Each structure stands twice: as C-alpha cells, then as structure tokens.
Amino acid sequence: MSAISQLCQLIFDYYRESPTDLLQLQPLMHCQISRAWGTLRINCPDSATLAAVKQIFPLWQEPLSLLRVSKKVKLQINGQMESILPLTGLPVSNNP
Numbered sequence: 001m002s003a004i005s006q007l008c009q010l011i012f013d014y015y016r017e018s019p020t021d022l023l024q025l026q027p028l029m030h031c032q033i034s035r036a037w038g039t040l041r042i043n044c045p046d047s048a049t050l051a052a053v054k055q056i057f058p059l060w061q062e063p064l065s066l067l068r069v070s071k072k073v074k075l076q077i078n079g080q081m082e083s084i085l086p087l088t089g090l091p092v093s094n095n096p
Helices: 006-014 019-024 026-030 047-055 057-067
Strands: 032-036 039-044 072-077 080-086
Touching (some): 006 026, 006 057, 026 039, 039 047, 047 080
Antiparallel strands (some): 032 039, 072 080
16 A cells, blocks of 8 residues: 555544544545545545445544635545535635
8 A cells, every 4th residue: 555645644643642533544544535626535445445434524524624625525436436525614714
C-alpha cells in the first residue's frame, strides 16, 4: 500500500489523542482519498470497506468540515461512484 494521503493524515491527526476513535477510523487506511474541483473522493477497494467507511462517517466528517476541505464526498468502489454525502460544517462568515 502506498503512503497515507495528506487528507487521511489530517483526519488521523485530529483524533491523535483518542485511541478509540483512531481504531474506528482504520477502514479509511484501505481507501484512496483525493480532492478535485471542490469534491472529496474516497475510493474503497470493496463494498465491505465502503460500508465500514459510511458507518464511521460522523467521525471523519467533523475534521473535514471544520477544515472546509470540500462541500461533498463521493464514495467509490474501484472508481465507480456509489454515493454522495454532504459535508456540513461551520457556517461561512463574510466578516473578516
């Protein structure tokens, strides 16, 4: 397996003080995470991994929403889109 993506590393760093949450996030280690055109893509190797990633959505949603990485996530299995999830985060403020 190749090196962990920076986006995945951001998620794991967010939970570095919580070993329980880090264990739950392990399915993400098997996926490729990338971002393009304001969309985050999580490409899973199989449907079991995708199901596990969906189940832990609230865990990885929080750090990505706070960082405003994207507005939506496309979940894929071997490049074939399976579902789209919204990333809701803190409201964007127009005040400096």
